[in-house]
Amino acid sequence: MAQFDMMPIPAPEEGTRSVLALTPEAAAAGGPMISGAGTATFRCGRCKRVILKDVGVEQVQEVVFQCPKCGTFNEPPPWTQSRR
Numbered sequence: 001m002a003q004f005d006m007m008p009i010p011a012p013e014e015g016t017r018s019v020l021a022l023t024p025e026a027a028a029a030g031g032p033m034i035s036g037a038g039t040a041t042f043r044c045g046r047c048k049r050v051i052l053k054d055v056g057v058e059q060v061q062e063v064v065f066q067c068p069k070c071g072t073f074n075e076p077p078p079w080t081q082s083r084r
C-alpha cells in the first residue's frame, strides 16, 4: 500500500482541467473522496487530509482534486505515472 502526497497547484482555469471536489455533506463526514480497490492512497499536499483511498494510480492522472478541508487544488505527483 503506497501513500502519496499530492502537489498543491494554483486553481486551474475553468474548462482546462477536470476538477473533482466533495459535496459539503461528504466533506463533513470526513471520508475520502474516492475509495476503491487499488493500491494507492493520496493525501492533500497542504493539510495531509486523505482525499483518495485505495485507488489505482492510473485512475487519477489528469484530474485535479480540490481538498475538502483546506480548499487547496491538488494534482497527483507526475512521477506516479512511471509506477503503474
Ligand SMILES: [Zn+2]
Pocket (backbone or CB within 6 Å): 044, 045, 046, 047, 048, 049, 067, 068, 069, 070, 071, 072
Ligand atoms: Zn487540504
